Amino acid sequence: MTNLVVDLFECPACVEILKQFLPQKAWVGHNLKFDIKNLYYHYGIEPITTFDTYIASVLLGNERNSLQAVVEKYLGEFLDKTEQLSNWGASQLTSNQLEYAAKDVEILRRLFPILLKELNAQTSQRKEFLLKTRVAEIFGLENPIAIVEMAMVKETGKLEANGFTVDVETLKGMLKKLKLELQRSQINFVTKYGKVDIFSPKQVAQFLTKRLGLKLPSTKRGNVATDDKSLSEYIDNPAVAEIVRIRKLKKVYDKIRELVGHIRENGRVYPEFKQIGAKTGRMSASEPNVQNIPRDLRKIFKAPEGKKLIVADFSQIELRIASEYVNEEKMIEAFQNGEDMHVVTASLVLGKGREEVTKEERQLAKAMNYGLIYGISPKGLMEYAKFGYGVDLSLEEAKDLVKRFFKAFPRFYEWHKSLRETLREKGKVEGETLLGRKYIAETFQDAANYPIQGTGADLLKLAVDIFSYQAQQWGFEVKIVNLVHDEIVCEVPQEQAQEVAQLLKESMEYAGNLILKKVPVEAEVKVSQVWEK
């Protein structure tokens, strides 16, 4: 076996050689997102597919996932990393550095088969989910989650290389304007009400309780709560309204500042994506975080000249997953008949015809439907209904509603009951998503939420894998520019937009219906110049 170490700064011609043979290969490496991002960004090089020992280690549930830690655990060897701290940018690489680089490659040859075996060994019994894909065939992978995540490494690397175009001029203008408006508002507040730092929860609490005599709830650490939810009782008070307004202004200002700070010469931001950023398998984004952009600000994300954005999302995906997960017939049936699930819930819980359900009742049912995903409790429902959907409930009413809800949907009742039982007996719930992603939950709320949120993550990632493969097969020039839990945003040449939009919709629904067998999955797709109007 020959290991080749190439210093691309010393040998620019080597790039041509790499371009020749790297793209026809499957790559094995540790944290390949990094290699793919750079090779794809600079040279347009990408692998057929990948096996990533870092991702493998994360999926196997290890706490430490550095190459060093993984080598120690699975090979029982010590990997010397001191050379990593040496100077790699100065001049020609030393022989020690070259040897270090070669050793990193050599060790992967031995690590790879062991991790592959471990992943296959923890494949769940759900054989119907055996996915026949290139990753599976090339590496002999049988674990569906590993198949999806390994294919996803390439997609995450390219996603980071692609970046997302923003409207630089508009952003900079807004930044300037908001800065002035913020300063003006703060000074105005102080001259009216005295010296209070609106961004100090402590000072705001002091001001509201001592000076205005308001009664406010406590935070979990026993301090006076001043969040918008707690202040909503007193929103008619002009000082309170002003605090809320200024804080909101500040939030938008911070977000714009974060974005502007990350704009590169070409007018794009290049966020970092953690492929497995949450315990549930969801991704996370940072620098800038493009997964929590306020909806009003999304219009500043746009397609560059001659291109279009395609924005697609799964509709009501978590509710669909939940009903399939617990096999709740009435809900499944409603989805199969294409009905409005919140109206159906309202009708069943309140015992009235679907036509008689009011707007407010539908909102209430929505709170209940989503509440169940988070492990519903009457108190929780009461607060969620009030602040999330503007529906007023007493605790007694909430209790009664929860009771009726579980009567209408007995499988959810049984599911929650069995979760509580398992927690009582074992102190934890060890479970799997519908694609076989493993998790351990130690609270009831986590146990109710993880399989649903986790299956949502499975679904999005499978959709991305399928879509990317299909787009390549059809020869479309697609750049995925953002992924937001149940949403895919991509950039395509104008003339391909309609065709790609259709392909994206089909890919998402195909992926969804591969994982959900009974409940139909639907994706909504829009072609647009901006992310959201």
Added chain:
DNA sequence: GAACACAGCG
């Protein structure tokens, strides 16, 4: 530097 509070998104 850690802990807390707050607020944006799904």
Added chain:
DNA sequence: ACGCTGTGTTCT
């Protein structure tokens, strides 16, 4: 109520 990240103040 579940999952994240960024910014600010305050405490150690």
